[in-house]
Amino acid sequence: MAQFIKIYPENPNEAAILKVVQVLKAGGLIIYPTDTVYGLGCDITHSKALERVAKIKGIKLEKANFSFICHDLSNLSDYVKQIDTATFKILKRSLPGPYTFILPGNNNLPKEFKKKKTVGIRIPDNTIILEIVKQLGNPIVSTSIYDEDEVLEYSTDPELIFEKWQNLVDVVIDGGYGDNQPSTIIDLSESEPVVIREGKGDISIL
Numbered sequence: 001m002a003q004f005i006k007i008y009p010e011n012p013n014e015a016a017i018l019k020v021v022q023v024l025k026a027g028g029l030i031i032y033p034t035d036t037v038y039g040l041g042c043d044i045t046h047s048k049a050l051e052r053v054a055k056i057k058g059i060k061l062e063k064a065n066f067s068f069i070c071h072d073l074s075n076l077s078d079y080v081k082q083i084d085t086a087t088f089k090i091l092k093r094s095l096p097g098p099y100t101f102i103l104p105g106n107n108n109l110p111k112e113f114k115k116k117k118t119v120g121i122r123i124p125d126n127t128i129i130l131e132i133v134k135q136l137g138n139p140i141v142s143t144s145i146y147d148e149d150e151v152l153e154y155s156t157d158p159e160l161i162f163e164k165w166q167n168l169v170d171v172v173i174d175g176g177y178g179d180n181q182p183s184t185i186i187d188l189s190e191s192e193p194v195v196i197r198e199g200k201g202d203i204s205i206l
Contacts, residue, residue, distance in 0.1 A: 040169065099184050099186060
């Protein structure tokens with residue numbers, strides 16, 4: 001059964017953050033708050049954990065469109081091809097924030113994602129998950145637990161999330177109520193930005 005760990009976004013407890021990081025390093029799965037909906041994630045370098053996430057979502061890993069949560073823009077060059085100034089300016093003015101940006105992937109992507117030409121990048125405006133990623137030292141792969149067919153409380157109330165997910169993951173973080181609106185997805189992999197999904201993030205940043 002999963003651990004249920006309370007962490008306050010205003011001042012994340014370092015011991016609690018490190019406990020979550022240890023779980024990730026050991027191949028564990030976590031559910032965590034973002035600036036949009038709660039997410040399900042694992043260490044990007046852990047193959048078995050990636051397989052577990054794909055299985056929970058009912059998809060083949062090589063077909064999965066997971067996004068990567070990075071601590072800041074300096075992580076980008078690890079997995080993204082060099083981007084032009086205009087693209088960088090869009091990222092700079094909108095992150096951290098409620099966006100997922102599709103960017104061209106480079107050759108350093110983990111082997112499970114080698115065939116992918118693009119990668120979704122998230123830098124949420126949430127101190128809890130940013131601190132976890134910072135302490136982990138590399139991005140986590142992420143997918144939202146948002147389900148449009150479900151009663152909204154299941155996506156937003158950490159205690160209800162724990163009830164539903166406690167036997168599927170290793171840690172559920174209670175970071176307070178989540179939002180019920182997903183991130184705005186913008187494709188920046190071609191010459192012109194394309195809005196794939198309008199969510200919480202304002203598209204006037206383009």
